[in-house]
Amino acid sequence: MPIAMAGRDLMACAQTGSGKTAAFCLPVVSGLLAAAAEGGYGRRDKGSFERRAKPRALVLAPTRELAAQINEEAKKFSSQTGLRVVVAYGGTPMYDQLRDLERGVDLLVATPGRLVDMVERSRISLEAIKYLVMDEADRMLDMGFEPQIRKIVDMMNMPKKSVRQTMLFSATFPPEIQRLASDFLHNYIFITVGRVGSSTDLIEQKIEFVNDGEKRGFLLEILNKQCVRGPDGKQPLTLIFVETKREADTLRYWLYSKGFPATAIHGDRTQQERESALRSFKSGATPIMVATDVASRGLDVPNVAHVINYDLPKSVEDYVHRIGRTGRAGKAGNATAFFTESNHSLAKGLLELMTEAKRDVPKWLLDYAERPCYGGSSYGGRGRRSGGGFGSRDYRRSSDYGYGGNDYNNGGGGSYSGGGGYGGRSGYSGGGGGRGGYSSGGDGYSAGGGYSGGGGGCSRDGGGGSGDSYRSSAPPPRYYPTYPMGTTDISASGWD
Numbered sequence: 001m002p003i004a005m006a007g008r009d010l011m012a013c014a015q016t017g018s019g020k021t022a023a024f025c026l027p028v029v030s031g032l033l034a035a036a037a038e039g040g041y042g043r044r045d046k047g048s049f050e051r052r053a054k055p056r057a058l059v060l061a062p063t064r065e066l067a068a069q070i071n072e073e074a075k076k077f078s079s080q081t082g083l084r085v086v087v088a089y090g091g092t093p094m095y096d097q098l099r100d101l102e103r104g105v106d107l108l109v110a111t112p113g114r115l116v117d118m119v120e121r122s123r124i125s126l127e128a129i130k131y132l133v134m135d136e137a138d139r140m141l142d143m144g145f146e147p148q149i150r151k152i153v154d155m156m157n158m159p160k161k162s163v164r165q166t167m168l169f170s171a172t173f174p175p176e177i178q179r180l181a182s183d184f185l186h187n188y189i190f191i192t193v194g195r196v197g198s199s200t201d202l203i204e205q206k207i208e209f210v211n212d213g214e215k216r217g218f219l220l221e222i223l224n225k226q227c228v229r230g231p232d233g234k235q236p237l238t239l240i241f242v243e244t245k246r247e248a249d250t251l252r253y254w255l256y257s258k259g260f261p262a263t264a265i266h267g268d269r270t271q272q273e274r275e276s277a278l279r280s281f282k283s284g285a286t287p288i289m290v291a292t293d294v295a296s297r298g299l300d301v302p303n304v305a306h307v308i309n310y311d312l313p314k315s316v317e318d319y320v321h322r323i324g325r326t327g328r329a330g331k332a333g334n335a336t337a338f339f340t341e342s343n344h345s346l347a348k349g350l351l352e353l354m355t356e357a358k359r360d361v362p363k364w365l366l367d368y369a370e371r372p373c374y375g376g377s378s379y380g381g382r383g384r385r386s387g388g389g390f391g392s393r394d395y396r397r398s399s400d401y402g403y404g405g406n407d408y409n410n411g412g413g414g415s416y417s418g419g420g421g422y423g424g425r426s427g428y429s430g431g432g433g434g435r436g437g438y439s440s441g442g443d444g445y446s447a448g449g450g451y452s453g454g455g456g457g458c459s460r461d462g463g464g465g466s467g468d469s470y471r472s473s474a475p476p477p478r479y480y481p482t483y484p485m486g487t488t489d490i491s492a493s494g495w496d
Helices: 020-034 064-077 094-102 112-120 137-142 146-155 175-184 212-225 245-256 271-283 316-323 343-354 363-370 422-424
Strands: 010-014 057-060 085-087 107-110 131-135 165-170 189-193 202-207 237-241 262-265 288-291 306-309 335-338
Touching: 010 020, 020 057, 020 064, 020 107, 020 131, 020 165, 057 064, 057 175, 064 271, 085 094, 085 112, 085 146, 094 112, 107 316, 112 146, 131 137, 137 146, 137 165, 137 175, 146 175, 165 175, 202 306, 202 343, 212 306, 237 271, 237 316, 245 262, 245 288, 245 306, 262 271, 271 288, 306 316, 316 335, 316 343, 316 422, 335 343, 343 363
Parallel strands: 010 165, 010 189, 057 107, 057 131, 085 107, 131 165, 202 335, 237 288, 237 306, 262 288, 306 335
Antiparallel strands: none
16 A cells, blocks of 8 residues: 555555455545545536546456445445545446436446446546556456457546556466556556465365265255354355356255255346345345356455355466455455366366465375376466466566666567567567567467477477476566655655
């Protein structure tokens, strides 16, 4: 928060449940209040015929549920300040949201698709934006929102990055997101809190090897054991993750037939049904919720005692996000996963995760981890953007922090997309690329011997690559800002 309060652009990586929402809401609310004397408040002047709302702060979120949750938290932080917080997302009629906007808006929380629609209808103007926040940025890219995000930032009259303050928050930041940050952030500070991409130590993890036909039996056994009610007389909240929407509904009805009140949330349910399911789950009326990955990120449901991965996701990264729904805000939690033969590609990543968290590792998992399999190294699994690693490093060079000769977007040395890329040594998309260029010849990241290519040195995923792997090579320079306790001048040399 000191960095954000000082007006610096920020890329922040932190463990799930560590308070990222408060970390950007409080500085934004504080900044809006400090500038209140300038007038505006995102409202139209009296007697004006201007129909467009002009928010001064914008928070982008990947899902409706996360947008609604951020809206609730922002309203708490801005209570009795006179600031108006409005949310806009798809799945509900636009009319009611437009009525809210017409009353004025200071802080707008929105999903990318609905925001683009409203701007194109001339109901919102982004020309007054002073604060731009992107929460769960990697999730937005996973969901294919990059074109909308770039359109919002670059083509809809939003102030330039040197004028506004921009903050990116997530539990993980692969290299693709760091590249996006170079386009949207100005001379930013990169910080990590804890081991990025890891699970919190408050979560007790357990992995059970089962056959597909045994899952329901194991699930009933777990639920029967935890039927003991807490001091408040309520049954502990249990969140069960499955792979498909059909399985979510099927398992929900089956649990009901076995005497366990359950609800379900997935992408095919209407927004009203999803919100109703969340309310019922949070209140304890239905203490079991079966969900697809729509509920795996960002959602803050207090007092979730147990997360069960009935079906494991395709990557350890998503596994971390799922179990991060418990063990939040300093509270302990439990996580159980059902591991089947088809999950063998996750074994190495799960082994590293549990070893790092100092949890008991079953012998069968060690055996699976030693088996060769396709895909990258640990912490990525198959089908991910990069195939391995959480990318919790700052890939900028020290000379790039001050916008010297190595500019991210220009040609020459140190360029993300220019000729010769990154000084001809590790250019992201430069020609020639030399050693480690993203799409260059030779040892390029995606050419032969690159990030996902075949042989050649410096290969991250690749099969048959000679030379050192990416993980074993020396890490790029990392920026660790330090400042004495009580420092308020963030522009001091210790930050730059």
